[in-house]
Amino acid sequence: MNSGYCINGHEIEAEFRFCVMCGAERPNAMEEKTSVATPEHLVITIDESDPLATAETVKSSIGYLEPVTDVSPQVTSQSNYERRMQLDKARDEAYAEVSALENLQQNVAEWEQRNNHSFLAKTSAVMQKNIAEADGLLTQYNRTVDSLRIPEAGTMAKLRKSFHRKLLWQTILIPLLSYLIYKIPRIPNRNVQRFFDGVQPSMKVILIYATVIYLVLLLGALIAYYRGWSTYQRKVITTLWQLQIVSRNVDQVRSEQGRLKSLYPQVNEWLVILGHSLTNPWRIRKEWFESSIGDLNEASLPNSLRISQAHEDDGPAMMGMQRYAAERFMSRGWRAKVFADQIDVIRESIGLPKDRLNVDMLDQDILYSPNGPRALIRTNIEELPILESIGRRQLLPLIKEVQKEAITKSRPPVNEIRKATIKTQKVAAEDEENSELTPWDEFLGFSIPVQGKPRTPLSVFSLSDSGKVAAHHDRYTTFMIVPERFKEKVYGVDDNQLHTYGETTKLPMDVVVRADFTGPIPAQDLLFLEKTAAQRAAAEEKESKPKSEFKKDKGI
Structure with missing residues (x-):
């Protein structure tokens, strides 16, 4: 940190211009002020150029955003702000379309992933794999046939010509050389005699050597011919063997391919039918x-x-x-x-x-x-x-x-x-x-008579005074149909009037039937018919009385 002193000797920190003790100005304060560089000014400019004029064709995944080339006078009169708003609106619409396409792609991917794990999809994948494997085998066999090297035609003829040529040359040259070997040493010339040093092989020796050489050369020619013939035969046998294997395998693969192509559609139909039959066999309303x-x-x-x-x-x-x-x-x-x-x-x-x-x-x-x-x-x-x-x-x-x-x-x-x-x-x-x-x-036992609590078909309050005196409410007969297990719970019912059904009886429900019978009860003994019965009795009594007849011959 820079420090200075005022005229009175007080220390002044670098960030202060005046002394805090006496108020005097620091001597070098003006120099530091002038030495500070002037900061750069921030210049803000407004681009008045037409953005549509400099726009380029932008290629995207959903099409092209082309600049407007034919601008009407009404459009040119719009401000730059309105044009930017139009571009922003078009951009938002493009983003919305891209978002919709991405959502559609995601839904399709989810649907594909969900269906790829089904048994039908897995079986279809296996069937397609088998058919593709059969097609690959056929392609491989075709390449094998194309890569086979067929032996050249005329190979045996060339071998025979070579053998005959060798045999002809050795048949001509060996007797000729034998004759020369026999005659040349016997030429009466000193130089010739000196060259052979007096050696004059006999005809017998020459014939023996000639015969041996002839046989050796003949054997070599035969060996060469046999070697060429065996090589050619091996190539022919190998080629035929490969062709037979390829032919047999191609027949099997084509037969299997035809069987798979005819069987797999039926398997697919069966899987669809069985899938619906197992997963959705019926519908319940x-x-x-x-x-x-x-x-x-x-x-x-x-x-x-x-x-x-x-x-x-x-x-x-x-x-x-x-x-x-x-x-x-x-x-x-x-x-x-x-x-x-x-x-x-x-x-x-x-x-x-x-x-x-x-x-x-x-x-x-x-x-x-x-x-x-x-x-x-x-x-x-x-x-x-x-x-x-x-x-x-x-x-x-x-x-x-x-x-x-x-x-x-x-x-x-x-x-x-x-x-x-x-x-x-x-x-x-x-x-x-x-x-x-x-x-x-308990619900079935509501209508079963309980001991000590008789249930009558008619209440006492439904009887008139004469009915109560006659005690019609105590005189009744009950008939019941109950399950076998309720037989011991029924009281006050005669065995002749109680009917039961066994637990093994196949009924769609449990039922308890009770029928109470009483009477006959006269109408006047019922409270709601008492007045009607009295009126009817009075009317009948009135009708039953004889009418008095007036006789004129009798006086009063």
Whole structure:
């Protein structure tokens, strides 16, 4: 840090111009002020050039953004700000289009990834791989045939000519040389005699050597001929062997390729049909989940009839019925049965006889038959009416069997249904907690007479004074039909008037029937008929009295 001193000797820091003690100015303050460089000025300019005039054609993935070449007078009169706004709007539209295309591409990629993991996609990939492998083998065999080196024609003729030429030359040259060797040493010339040093081979020796040389050369010619012939034969045999292997393999590959190309479309059709049959065998309407009690005519129901619905929850009773239904339905061969029912429903919907469309004919169908059994099944197996018909065929027998077998054995708790509040839909979870549940047997036991609490068909308050004196409310006869397990709970009913049914009886429901009979009761003994009976009796009594006749012959 630079420091200085004022005229009074006080120290002044570099960032101060005057002394803080005496107020005197620092001596070199003016020099430092003048030595500071003048800062550069920031110049702001406005580009008045036309951006459309300098615009270039920009290539993008969605097209071209070309500059406007033909500008009308109205456009040229716009300001630069408005033109920039138009360009920004066009840019935003281009970005929106790019974003839409990217979203579409992402959706297509997700769809492809989702479908590539299905069994049909994997099987199709394997089939395409096998066909591509067969095509690759054919291409490889074609390259093998093209790369084969066929032995040149005339090779054996060349070998024979070479052998004959060698044999001819040695047959001519060896006797000639033998003759010269025999004659030249015997020429009467001193120089010749000196060269041979008096050696004069005999004819026998010359013939022996000539014969040996001839045989050696002949053997060499034969060896060369045999070697060429064996090489040629080996090439021919190898080429024939390779051609036979390629021919046999090509026949097998072409046969397999034709079989795959004819089989794989059928496999694809079978996979589509079986996929729909397994994953979507039938369709259940939403209305089928609703109760049919809502269709009852309330006016036709007697006041003494009490109805209840089984409570659907996750309790042991409902789980037992579900387990029973699953065991009954998902037995061995149930998928084959459902598939046969699907074919029968489709056959009935298109009006074909049974011998024209069945399971056996699907496998015997020819390839690429537009009106064949597989094509008909493939076209109609996704129709909603057919799926609903199949569901009706499968569920109705199961429902009846569950009602006959499972529901009377599991005996879930019930909700009593009043005629004013008949339920047509399942109760919500929060409503089920607040609803009053009644055990199965307790609901059935409401109409069973309990010991010490007699139930009469007529109340005492419905009888007149004469009826009470006659005690009609205590004189009644009860007839009942109850399950076998309720027999011990019934009191006050004679055995002749009590009928039971066994637990093994297959009924769609448990029922308790009670009929109370009393009377005959005179009308005057009933409170609501007492006045009517009295009036009727008075009228009858009045009508029964004889009318008095006035006789003129008698006086008063």
